[in-house]
Amino acid sequence: MIATAMLAFGQTPSPEARGPVPKSDPASIARGRESFVGACGFCHGSNAKGGEKGPDLLRSVIVLDDEHGKAIGPVILRGRPDKGMPRFPYSPQQILDISNFLHDAISNAADRDSYKILNIVTGDAKLGQAYFSGHCVSCHSVTGDLKGIGARYEPVTLQGKFLQPDSTWTEGTPPHPVNAFSVTVTLPTGNSFTGVPVNYDDFNVSLREPSGAYRSFKRGKDGPRVEIHNRLQFHLDLLMHISDAEIHNLTAYLVTLK
Amino acid sequence: MNSIFFVSALCAALIPAAICGQTLDPALLTRPATDSWPTYHGDYSGRRFSTLSQINRSNVRHLTLSWIFRIKVGITPNAIVGGEGPIPEGPPSDPGVSTIKSTPLMVNGVLYFSTPDNAWAVDARSGREIWHYTWKTRGGIHIGNRGMGMFGDWLFFETPDNYLVSLDARTGKERWHKEIADVKQEYFSTPAPIVVGNHVLVGTGGDSLDVPGFLESHDPETGEIQWKWWSAPLKKGDPGFETWPDEYAMRHGGGMTWLPGTYDPELHLYFLGTGNPNPVLTGRSRKGDNLYTCSIVALNVDTGKLAWYFQPSPHDTHDWDAAQTPVLIDTVIDGQPRKLLAQANRNGYFFVLDRATGKDILTAPMIRTMNWSKGISSNGQPIPDPGKEATVDGVLVSPPTGGATNWPPPSFDPETGLFYVGTSQAFSMFYLTDTDPHPEGWGAAERDAGYFGGDLEAIDIKTGKIAWDHHYPFGGGPVGILTTAGKLLFTGDGSGHLMAFDPANGDILWHAGLADDLSNGPETYLLDGQQYIVVGAGDQLYAFTVEP
Numbered sequence: 001m002i003a004t005a006m007l008a009f010g011q012t013p014s015p016e017a018r019g020p021v022p023k024s025d026p027a028s029i030a031r032g033r034e035s036f037v038g039a040c041g042f043c044h045g046s047n048a049k050g051g052e053k054g055p056d057l058l059r060s061v062i063v064l065d066d067e068h069g070k071a072i073g074p075v076i077l078r079g080r081p082d083k084g085m086p087r088f089p090y091s092p093q094q095i096l097d098i099s100n101f102l103h104d105a106i107s108n109a110a111d112r113d114s115y116k117i118l119n120i121v122t123g124d125a126k127l128g129q130a131y132f133s134g135h136c137v138s139c140h141s142v143t144g145d146l147k148g149i150g151a152r153y154e155p156v157t158l159q160g161k162f163l164q165p166d167s168t169w170t171e172g173t174p175p176h177p178v179n180a181f182s183v184t185v186t187l188p189t190g191n192s193f194t195g196v197p198v199n200y201d202d203f204n205v206s207l208r209e210p211s212g213a214y215r216s217f218k219r220g221k222d223g224p225r226v227e228i229h230n231r232l233q234f235h236l237d238l239l240m241h242i243s244d245a246e247i248h249n250l251t252a253y254l255v256t257l258k
Numbered sequence: 259m260n261s262i263f264f265v266s267a268l269c270a271a272l273i274p275a276a277i278c279g280q281t282l283d284p285a286l287l288t289r290p291a292t293d294s295w296p297t298y299h300g301d302y303s304g305r306r307f308s309t310l311s312q313i314n315r316s317n318v319r320h321l322t323l324s325w326i327f328r329i330k331v332g333i334t335p336n337a338i339v340g341g342e343g344p345i346p347e348g349p350p351s352d353p354g355v356s357t358i359k360s361t362p363l364m365v366n367g368v369l370y371f372s373t374p375d376n377a378w379a380v381d382a383r384s385g386r387e388i389w390h391y392t393w394k395t396r397g398g399i400h401i402g403n404r405g406m407g408m409f410g411d412w413l414f415f416e417t418p419d420n421y422l423v424s425l426d427a428r429t430g431k432e433r434w435h436k437e438i439a440d441v442k443q444e445y446f447s448t449p450a451p452i453v454v455g456n457h458v459l460v461g462t463g464g465d466s467l468d469v470p471g472f473l474e475s476h477d478p479e480t481g482e483i484q485w486k487w488w489s490a491p492l493k494k495g496d497p498g499f500e501t502w503p504d505e506y507a508m509r510h511g512g513g514m515t516w517l518p519g520t521y522d523p524e525l526h527l528y529f530l531g532t533g534n535p536n537p538v539l540t541g542r543s544r545k546g547d548n549l550y551t552c553s554i555v556a557l558n559v560d561t562g563k564l565a566w567y568f569q570p571s572p573h574d575t576h577d578w579d580a581a582q583t584p585v586l587i588d589t590v591i592d593g594q595p596r597k598l599l600a601q602a603n604r605n606g607y608f609f610v611l612d613r614a615t616g617k618d619i620l621t622a623p624m625i626r627t628m629n630w631s632k633g634i635s636s637n638g639q640p641i642p643d644p645g646k647e648a649t650v651d652g653v654l655v656s657p658p659t660g661g662a663t664n665w666p667p668p669s670f671d672p673e674t675g676l677f678y679v680g681t682s683q684a685f686s687m688f689y690l691t692d693t694d695p696h697p698e699g700w701g702a703a704e705r706d707a708g709y710f711g712g713d714l715e716a717i718d719i720k721t722g723k724i725a726w727d728h729h730y731p732f733g734g735g736p737v738g739i740l741t742t743a744g745k746l747l748f749t750g751d752g753s754g755h756l757m758a759f760d761p762a763n764g765d766i767l768w769h770a771g772l773a774d775d776l777s778n779g780p781e782t783y784l785l786d787g788q789q790y791i792v793v794g795a796g797d798q799l800y801a802f803t804v805e806p
């Protein structure tokens with residue numbers, strides 16, 4: 001199948017390139033959070049991002065370089081009298097817990113794949129309904145293919161369904177799998193072949209016919225004629241003119257289709 | 259005795275001078291390469307145009323495979339092992355480690371190249387390994403490595419855990435290594451060091467946390483630091499401080515230096531593109547233009563002092579580094595000889611500057627999907643639309659964070675006057691996820707929203723107009739490019755092909771199917787009087803030639 005996803009570029013690493021972020025014991029993180037909020041939060045902020053008196057610890061080089069409390073332990077135990085930080089007579093376990101809490105908070109800030117998208121349902125559902133009536137009803141129906149769609153997906157996933165729909169789905173009776181892309185190859189003899197594209201480049205086009213047969217053709221300056229059809233072209237074209245407000249409104253409407 | 263071991267043994271014991279003793283003549287660095295490829299871009303200009311024409315439009319159809327070299331990474335039986343990290347439990351699994359993104363150096367018949375934690379010398383005549391060096395890592399993101407720099411017999415490369423490592427080119431033995439940044443602050447290093455005079459210029463990367471970017475110059479003999487240039491001001495009163503709200507924001511403001519720059523020996527200036535500001539996708543805590551992030555800067559190569567800057571993305575909130583190659587072009591405009599600098603920027607615009615002053619001469623859009631700018635200011639800068647900065651409920655933006663183009667090297671052909679670049683057209687939704695007044699890291703999430711394919715574009719540097727364009731509906735896009743006086747353009751298509759185009763009109767003249775997509779910038783050189791084209795695709799290096 002032709003990959004429509006973009007290639008991975010630049011300094012934006014894939015999750016794979018970054019590797020799994022080692023997670024500490026959740027119970028230790030929870031204990032560390034409790035100790036931290038009680039004793040340190042007043043100055044450093046309950047989220048450790050800094051307060052009126054204490055610096056942001058998620059950007060602290062001492063904390064970043066710390067391993068299992070080895071670097072922050074002495075600071076906690078001795079305090080920083082010159083900077084007004086008192087000493088805290090914590091046990092090694094408590095210091096380890098605080099270290100685990102801080103490193104968990106740092107990895108949550110650094111690991112953008114783990115960021116949680118907040119409430120995106122802010123639009124006007126009525127306006128969204130009007131947009132739907134004006135743009136979507138020639139293909140979709142809220143009593144047919146989209147019946148109950150608001151109950152089937154989280155809002156972000158639902159929004160993604162119209163901004164970048166899946167290129168395969170099931171439809172018809174009996175239900176059968178469908179691919180958004182089809183390709184038709186017409187030979188100089190007039191014979192033509194239509195199917196799901198398997199490969200498409202300047203030198204070759206290959207497809208799988210509805211029968212399951214695989215066909216491959218050499219491409220050159222003199223043909224064959226190759227036509228690609230995308231059943232979701234409307235959704236691609238939509239991106240060139242839909243406004244952010246219309247995206248929010250349409251999302252708000254689709255969410256109501258429970 | 260297998261053949262690889264045999265060659266290694268020969269190098270080590272018998273005839274090091276004959277096979278491995280390969281001194282780089284510093285003069286090679288200041289004239290266009292023909293019988294060598296002595297620095298990342300082949301020469302200092304970044305044009306990636308070769309004056310060689312032995313392989314040309316009339317014989318390119320006879321271009322044929324000479325050899326393939328497949329890399330084996332990690333602690334292989336013959337590997338020379340260095341590094342500060344623990345012995346790894348198994349072979350490296352990051353795909354970046356086994357992907358050749360570097361442009362190999364070719365000096366006196368030997369190719370030198372690297373991937374994250376690994377470096378090789380390969381006999382350019384036979385495609386056989388001469389030595390392999392591997393580095394035990396302390397961590398860092400292993401996404402890619404752009405290659406090596408060379409001074410005399412000494413090689414330099416950077417590691418994901420931010421060491422500058424120097425090797426003896428003859429043997430692959432380590433001379434020294436110096437830590438340049440802290441891996442625990444999420445720095446990771448990918449650039450190819452650029453050697454200018456007795457300066458080894460090294461940058462770094464990493465924007466997961468909010469750390470400052472810099473460029474360093476090191477002494478090639480000792481590795482000692484000569485100067486350091488920070489890409490954001492350090493304190494109030496420093497140049498550019500008025501473009502940040504406070505010292506705290508500028509010291510956590512990013513601006514990574516993750517691609518090699520270019521150099522003009524007459525102006526004595528090193529030209530470098532800097533990366534995005536931090537936090538990456540939200541600008542609430544860093545109001546202002548955030549100099550010198552997302553900027554093209556000109557630095558005095560002896561002092562690191564800033565001569566001028568131009569900022570393609572003021573107050574960037576979409577991860578659009580201006581790190582792409584600043585290509586140096588000498589041409590005549592309106593009867594006047596001009597020293598220019600051109601950049602195809604990740605933000606979707608093409609820029610031409612006067613490289614003596616940094617003044618903008620031309621700003622032109624490269625892609626039709628772009629929707630983030632309200633126009634061009636009188637000084638040639640795009641004007642960001644604040645309505646396209648991430649919100650909680652999301653905004654639709656083109657290009658996405660990956661950009662209209664990216665690191666793969668473009669090319670300028672002085673014979674056509676066209677600048678060639680691979681572009682990509684797509685949208686993404688940007689959702690603000692960190693609503694704190696002091697967001698950290700990226701601060702927002704991105705979701706793909708529609709892909710319109712990639713293009714190989716030929717841009718007229720005098721008008722900014724697209725002279726011709728080759729569209730790939732399902733792939734292609736930002737891919738490395740080489741042009742030659744043989745009236746050929748070499749690049750890849752995202753479908754595993756190496757292709758030769760006619761640079762004048764975009765006709766395809768030749769192609770070959772490789773085992774993977776082109777993953778580096780193609781290069782060319784003359785060896786034993788014969789011209790070669792060398793490309794990296796995945797874990798393999800391919801050499802092509804026309805047999806006499």
